[in-house]
Amino acid sequence: MTAPAEIFDRGYRRYEGERTGVWQAMRSVLWHTIRSVLGIGRKGRHKVFPALVALVAFLPSIAFLAFAVLIGDMLSEELRPPYWELFGLPILVVVLFATLVAPEALVRDRRDGMFRLYLSTPLTKPTYLLAKFAAVMAVMAIVVAGPVLLLLVGYTVQNLGPDGFGAWIGVLGRILLSSVLIVGFMAALSLGASSLTDRRAIASVGVLGAVVGVSIVVGICVDAIGLRHELRVLDPLGAPVEMAARIFGEVGPAGESRGSAATPTWLVFAGVAAWTTVWLSVLVTRYRRLTAV
Amino acid sequence: MTQSVSTVRSVLLTHRLLVRQLLTPGRLLALLSLGAVVVLAAVGVAASDEVEDPARTIIEVMDGLGLVLVVPVVSLVFASASLGDLREDGTLVYLWLRPMDRLSVVAGAYLAALTVSLPLTTLPLAAAALVGKATVDGVIATVVAASFGVLAYSAAFVLLGLMIRNPIIWGLAYVLVWEGIFARFSEPVGNAAVRGYTRSLLANLSDVGLGPAAEANTSTAVLVCVFVAAGSLAMAAVRLNRLEVD
Amino acid sequence: MSNVSPPPPPPPPPLPGTRISSPTPSEPLIGAEDLSAWPGTGPVMVEAIGVTKSFGDVVAVSDVTFQIGSGVTAILGPNGAGKSTLFRMLCGLTQPSSGTVTMLGRNAGADREVRGRIGLAPQQDALFDRLSAGAFVALAAQTHGVVRAESRTREVLAQVELDVDDPKPVGSFSKGMRQRVKLAAALVNDPDVLVLDEPLTGLDPIQRQRMIALFGELAERGKCLLVSSHVLDEVARLGSNVLVLAQGRLAAAGDYRSLRDLMDDRPHRVRVGTDRPQQLAAALIERGSARGVTVLADAVIVDIDDIDGFGRIIAPLTVDLGLRLDELVPLDDDLESVFRYLVERRR
Numbered sequence: 001m002t003a004p005a006e007i008f009d010r011g012y013r014r015y016e017g018e019r020t021g022v023w024q025a026m027r028s029v030l031w032h033t034i035r036s037v038l039g040i041g042r043k044g045r046h047k048v049f050p051a052l053v054a055l056v057a058f059l060p061s062i063a064f065l066a067f068a069v070l071i072g073d074m075l076s077e078e079l080r081p082p083y084w085e086l087f088g089l090p091i092l093v094v095v096l097f098a099t100l101v102a103p104e105a106l107v108r109d110r111r112d113g114m115f116r117l118y119l120s121t122p123l124t125k126p127t128y129l130l131a132k133f134a135a136v137m138a139v140m141a142i143v144v145a146g147p148v149l150l151l152l153v154g155y156t157v158q159n160l161g162p163d164g165f166g167a168w169i170g171v172l173g174r175i176l177l178s179s180v181l182i183v184g185f186m187a188a189l190s191l192g193a194s195s196l197t198d199r200r201a202i203a204s205v206g207v208l209g210a211v212v213g214v215s216i217v218v219g220i221c222v223d224a225i226g227l228r229h230e231l232r233v234l235d236p237l238g239a240p241v242e243m244a245a246r247i248f249g250e251v252g253p254a255g256e257s258r259g260s261a262a263t264p265t266w267l268v269f270a271g272v273a274a275w276t277t278v279w280l281s282v283l284v285t286r287y288r289r290l291t292a293v
Numbered sequence: 294m295t296q297s298v299s300t301v302r303s304v305l306l307t308h309r310l311l312v313r314q315l316l317t318p319g320r321l322l323a324l325l326s327l328g329a330v331v332v333l334a335a336v337g338v339a340a341s342d343e344v345e346d347p348a349r350t351i352i353e354v355m356d357g358l359g360l361v362l363v364v365p366v367v368s369l370v371f372a373s374a375s376l377g378d379l380r381e382d383g384t385l386v387y388l389w390l391r392p393m394d395r396l397s398v399v400a401g402a403y404l405a406a407l408t409v410s411l412p413l414t415t416l417p418l419a420a421a422a423l424v425g426k427a428t429v430d431g432v433i434a435t436v437v438a439a440s441f442g443v444l445a446y447s448a449a450f451v452l453l454g455l456m457i458r459n460p461i462i463w464g465l466a467y468v469l470v471w472e473g474i475f476a477r478f479s480e481p482v483g484n485a486a487v488r489g490y491t492r493s494l495l496a497n498l499s500d501v502g503l504g505p506a507a508e509a510n511t512s513t514a515v516l517v518c519v520f521v522a523a524g525s526l527a528m529a530a531v532r533l534n535r536l537e538v539d
Numbered sequence: 540m541s542n543v544s545p546p547p548p549p550p551p552p553p554l555p556g557t558r559i560s561s562p563t564p565s566e567p568l569i570g571a572e573d574l575s576a577w578p579g580t581g582p583v584m585v586e587a588i589g590v591t592k593s594f595g596d597v598v599a600v601s602d603v604t605f606q607i608g609s610g611v612t613a614i615l616g617p618n619g620a621g622k623s624t625l626f627r628m629l630c631g632l633t634q635p636s637s638g639t640v641t642m643l644g645r646n647a648g649a650d651r652e653v654r655g656r657i658g659l660a661p662q663q664d665a666l667f668d669r670l671s672a673g674a675f676v677a678l679a680a681q682t683h684g685v686v687r688a689e690s691r692t693r694e695v696l697a698q699v700e701l702d703v704d705d706p707k708p709v710g711s712f713s714k715g716m717r718q719r720v721k722l723a724a725a726l727v728n729d730p731d732v733l734v735l736d737e738p739l740t741g742l743d744p745i746q747r748q749r750m751i752a753l754f755g756e757l758a759e760r761g762k763c764l765l766v767s768s769h770v771l772d773e774v775a776r777l778g779s780n781v782l783v784l785a786q787g788r789l790a791a792a793g794d795y796r797s798l799r800d801l802m803d804d805r806p807h808r809v810r811v812g813t814d815r816p817q818q819l820a821a822a823l824i825e826r827g828s829a830r831g832v833t834v835l836a837d838a839v840i841v842d843i844d845d846i847d848g849f850g851r852i853i854a855p856l857t858v859d860l861g862l863r864l865d866e867l868v869p870l871d872d873d874l875e876s877v878f879r880y881l882v883e884r885r886r
Contacts, residue, residue, distance in 0.1 A: 043595075049462060056470055092469050100462045201378075201461040202319060205370055208465060209323060216330055216358060224337025224344075224354075294691070294729045295655055298684040306681055313669060383665035387724070390630055390647075391682040392655030534649075538632040539663060 022122040026131040029118065033135035037104045050139075053097045057090040057143035058150060065154040072158065080160065083175055084248045086148040087182060088241035094186065095211045095237070097143045102190030103203035105136050111198050115290075125287050129191075136187040137180075144186070145179035178244035185240050185276050192279030195286040210279070211236045229257035233271025242268050295392075303393035307401025308408070310388075311375050315409050324367050328417025331358045335425030351425030352501040355435045359418045360491045361473070364439050368446035369464040371410045375402035376533070377454025383539045390538075396530040399451065403526055406447045414439050427499070434498030442491035445518040448525035449487070455532045480505075487521060490514040582644075584608055584732055584763040585629060590638035592624050599624040601787040602638070607765065610758045613774040614767040615878055616784035622767045623662050625784065626736050629765070630659050642732055655683055658730035660721040662737050662767075668710030672696060673703040676723045683728035695723040698753060700746065714741035722750065732763045739768055751776050775874040783881045790881045798881075799872045805880050806830045806842040807872065811853065812865030813838065819862055828852055840870070 039046030064081060081089075109115040118128055152171060155161040162168045193210040194203040215237040221227045233239050238254035245252030246265045255263040298306075334354050344350045376399070379385040388398055418439050422432040453460040476486040483489045493509035496502060509517070585607040592600040600621040614622050627633045628640050631648020640646070647653045667675055676696055680688035696703045699719035709720055718741045725733060735754075739747050754764055754777055768774045774781070775795070783790040783798075791798050799807075813819050816839045823829040823841060828849065833840040843849045846869070857864040870876075 045457075049459070049466070053466065053470075056474075092473060096462070096466055096469050099465055100459075197319065200459065201370070201374065202323075204461045204465065205323060205366070208366070209327065212362070213327060213330060216362070217333065220330070220334040220337050224334055224341055226337075226341055226343070294686060295684045296686055297651070297655070298682060302684075303682070306678070310667065310678060314667065383661070383663040384667055386632065386659065386661055387667070387679065388682065390632065390654055390657060390659055392651045392684060393682060394651060537634075538627075539661075 022124075022127055025118075025121050025123045026127055026134075029123065029128060029131035030135045030138070033105045033132060034139055036108070037101050037135070037139050049100060050097070053093055053100070054143055054146070057093040057097070058147050060089040061086060061147040061151045061154070064151060065158075068155060068158045068160055080155070082245075082248060082250060083148055083152065083171060084178065084241065084244040084250065084252065086151055087144065087178060087244045088252070090143065090147060091237055091241060092212075094140070094143050095208065097140065098186050098190040098211070099204040099207045101136055101139050102187070102194040102207055103200040105132050105139075106191055106194045107198060107200045107203045110290075111200075125290075129283065129287060133187055133191060136191060137183045140183045140186050141179060144183050145175065148175050148179070174247050178247045181243060181247075181272065182240040185236075185272050188276045188279045188283070189236060192282040192286075195283045229260065230263045230267060233263060233268050234275065236275060239268060239271045239275070243272050298391070298393050300394060300397045303397035304401040304404065307388060307393075307398050308404045311402050311405035312408050314378065315371050315374060315405060320370060321413075324370060324413050325417075327363050327366060328413060328421075331355075331363055331417055331421040332424060334358055335421035335423075338425045347426040348428050348431055349501050351422055351427045352431050352434070352495065352499045353503070354425060355418060355422060355427075355431075355438075356492055356495055356503050359414075359421070359435065360438060360442055360488060360495060362468075363418065364414050364442040364491065365446050365464075365468040365472070365488070367410050367414050368406070368443050369450050369461065369468065371413075372403070372406035372447040372450035373454035373460035373464055375406045375451055375454065376529075377460050380455065380536070380538075381458065385536075386538050389533070389536070395533045396526070399526055399529045399533055403448055403451050403522075403529075406451060407443065410443050410447055411440060414443055431499040431501070434495050437498055438491045438495035441494055441515060441518040442487065445487045445490075445521040445525075448522035448529070452525045452529040452532065455529055455536060487518070490517045582608065584643055585765065586639075586641045587625070587629070588639050590625075590628060590635045590640055592621070592628060592633070593636045598787050600628070600635075600784075603784075603787075603789045604638075605782055605789060605792050607763060607780075607782075609761045609763045610780060611754055611764045611766060611778035612780045612782060613777055614765060614782045614784065615771070615774065615874075616767075616790075617882055620784040621787040622784055623736055626659075626661075626734050626765070626767065630657060630734055655728065656731045658725035658728060658733045660718075660725040660733075660735045660738050664714070664717060666709045666717055666720060669708050671706050672701050672709055672712070672716075672720045672723070673705070675709055675720055676703075676727055679724035680727045685728055691727055691729075692723075695726045698726065699723045700749070715743060715746065718742060719746070730762070733757065733765070735764065735766045737767055739773055747773060771875045771878055772873075781874070781877075783878060785882050791877075795874045795877045796872060799877050805871075806844055807846040807849075808870040809841050809843060809846070809849065810866065810868040810870055811839045811841055812867075813857065814863040814865070815860075818860060819857065822856060822860055826856075828856070837865070 035041055038050050039048075068080075109118065115128070119125070123131070152161060152175060156168065162171045189210055190207045193206040196206060197203050215235045218231060218235040218238075222229055222231050232254040233242070235254060238252075242252040242254035242263075245255065246268055251262045255268060257263075331354070335351060338344055338347055338350050338354060376385065379388065415436050418435050419432055422435040427435065450460065450464055453464055457463055471482070472486045472488045476483040476488060490509055491514070492503050493514040494511060496508075497511045497514070583606045586605070588604050590600060590603045591598065603621075603625065614625065616622050624633070628635050629642055629647070631640075631642075631646055631654075634648070643653050643656060645653045647657055667678070670678065673692060673696065677688055677692045680692050685691050693703045699722050701716065701719055701723065709717060712720065718738065722735070722738055725735065733754075739750060742750060751773060754766065758764055758778065764777075766774070766777060768777075779794045779796060781795050781798070782792045811819065814837070816834045816837065820832040820834045820839045823832055823839070829841045829843050831842040841849070850867075853867065854864065
């Protein structure tokens with residue numbers, strides 16, 4: 001008879017637990033990207049920039065709310081900004097936030113070799129990019145949707161909000177729709193520009209150039225050279241805000257022109273869709289060519 | 294076998310190395326295209342029938358595009374990278390652990406940034422001013438204001454590159470938010486922004502009024518730019534000495 | 540239950556030949572002419588006294604004290620033991636949280652002259668990737684103030700078997716070639732103290748052999764070489780002086796063979812070759828001469844506490860038993876065993 005024997009530690013062993021698959025992997029990438037960008041779980045200095053930028057993005061809403069609290073019901077409707085304008089007031093801050101978020105989300109993985117590691121999991125390039133896209137959208141929503149939602153809630157508390165539940169839901173729906181479209185546009189543009197380089201700093205400048213630089217060129221073409229004002233639908237700073245204005249049934253500054261008809265709404269949406277498509281194509285093409293090993 | 298490295302030689306060695314490191318095709322192309330945008334704007338001004346006073350309008354374009362965007366962004370990209378990139382990628386040790394004094398390394402980095410940034414800003418802006426039918430004073434004002442802007446911004450951004458790991462986004466935050474938003478609405482904030490002084494130089498030398506945030510006199514504007522540059526470089530040398538090098 | 544901290548361990552013995560006295564940073568710099576007196580009686584060239592380095596809550600190096608003179612000293616330790624952090628502190632690249640570090644009697648980070656007499660090959664792979672090997676090493680020579688920088692560049696690149704005229708940028712080099720570029724740059728100023736963090740990584744066996752020979756030559760010329768490596772048999776060939784770091788603390792310092800002798804809680808293991816191993820094993824156990832035995836076909840592996848005593852009894856014993864004694868080989872007084880014992884104790 002042999003003596004009883006037992007091996008307590010075999011060293012490496014196969015993982016026998018539950019395999020949660022691609023969705024869980026995507027969720028994991030999404031969550032870790034959000035954590036990384038916002039500095040969650042990192043030292044305090046990593047949180048300073050996103051916190052400051054978010055604060056500045058909320059300043060206009062906070063200022064309007066403070067005004068409403070001080071004056072209360074006496075604040076006439078004319079003095080209250082339309083909700084869509086709150087997408088435009090902090091737009092430069094939104095761009096600044098994008099110069100941080102997209103390079104941090106995308107470039108770091110390629111530089112540190114994490115991208116290759118991710119592709120050794122159930123993730124593929126499309127699912128990886130989808131998770132990154134969702135993460136960037138989620139983070140950008142803080143500075144895009146946050147200020148407008150704050151204003152809606154603040155005005156509602158001050159009895160200055162939309163009249164009746166139906167109208168309130170209608171405004172909320174328009175805010176959410178505008179936010180999703182603007183955030184999607186910004187995410188496509190900033191991720192596309194960031195995919196072109198392996199240096200975060202250059203990616204940040206690239207994002208700035210893709211938004212502010214192109215905006216300036218469009219401005220020059222229309223204002224200085226005198227090309228048709230409809231060209232403003234290609235202004236990455238103005239077009240998203242104009243789109244939000246149209247969702248609220250109004251015409252914004254990028255859709256107006258002295259002495260001529262407002263730009264058609266379909267054209268505004270087409271302009272935003274065109275840029276989104278272009279930058280998504282850049283992103284996908286770049287990653288398709290990227291070798292994982 | 295070795296002898297001490299003189300300050301001038303340290304500056305020159307650092308300068309030569311960093312100019313080579315900074316001049317990448319991608320950076321050059323991106324920033325040249327930024328300068329091209331200003332030239333394009335100038336072409337628009339020159340060609341437009343609606344512009345009543347091109348000499349004035351082109352100075353406003355130099356202000357709105359050149360001093361507000363091109364000068365700070367080009368300075369930011371090169372100056373923050375001069376020592377910041379070395380710190381980020383772990384090569385700073387090859388300059389740091391050498392018998393060279395810190396100020397000469399910082400001065401070499403600053404001069405390298407200027408060597409690249411000055412032509413990339415002043416040449417397109419001067420060309421744009423000429424194309425846009427600026428007066429001779431307007432062209433000179435543009436070049437002088439841009440040059441002093443590059444001098445001040447570059448020093449500040451060399452320091453920034455040594456202070457934080459991601460200097461570009463903080464630099465952009467300074468340019469877009471501090472100078473672009475807060476400085477417009479608050480005079481004290483405007484006084485603490487380089488842009489106010491470069492705009493003052495442009496306004497004073499071209500004799501074109503550029504509004505309330507450009508009212509410093511010429512000598513004050515020059516002195517502030519020089520003071521910002523000297524102060525930033527001194528702080529950068531101190532910072533470099535205390536830096537934790539990888 | 541009381542929580543009693545163990546008393547602090549006594550400071551490790553200085554490495555052979557080092558001075559116990561601690562020069563303060565204000566003392567004059569040790570001149571190159573002093574170094575010729577080494578080994579054995581020359582000055583302390585690198586010194587750490589009570590050095591601790593913390594990164595937030597993580598203590599990377601804890602209360603480390605040692606002195607080193609000329610010759611090769613290997614810093615050993617598992618990953619994360621604090622070797623690179625210690626090297627960075629020695630070169631002044633980072634300041635200790637407490638304690639003092641001096642190189643050639645001064646703080647390297649704050650003293651230009653000392654910086655000119657140090658050569659560092661850091662662990663990280665970063666180089667100025669757009670420069671050629673010649674340009675990179677020439678830059679190192681110029682920034683060190685080497686008088687004939689060009690010929691010296693040629694000389695050190697030849698030592699590491701790289702072509703000074705090769706125009707290819709170092710960014711396109713293999714890991715081994717990059718490693719040799721780093722070594723050349725560290726050697727170019729003929730430094731008095733060479734700090735080499737994993738210098739043999741990426742080199743092929745022949746290059747390793749040549750580098751080890753080169754380090755030996757430098758040590759003979761009175762240079763102080765601090766080398767970290769994971770390849771223990773190569774470290775053993777570099778020399779016998781080691782500093783062993785484990786979990787940030789200095790586990791041992793000195794000649795590793797002497798360290799082995801000091802480990803009296805660990806039995807020595809010896810292979811005794813014989814024609815009748817079973818008979819020898821029985822005799823050793825019966826006489827109490829061995830703590831344990833393992834019988835092989837042509838030998839006995841013996842665990843013993845007193846290796847000198849065993850050496851004295853084994854020959855007469857085999858004669859008494861009428862056995863043939865083929866070989867007597869110590870199995871665990873090599874560096875790897877010493878290292879393993881020291882590190883295992885801490886885990």
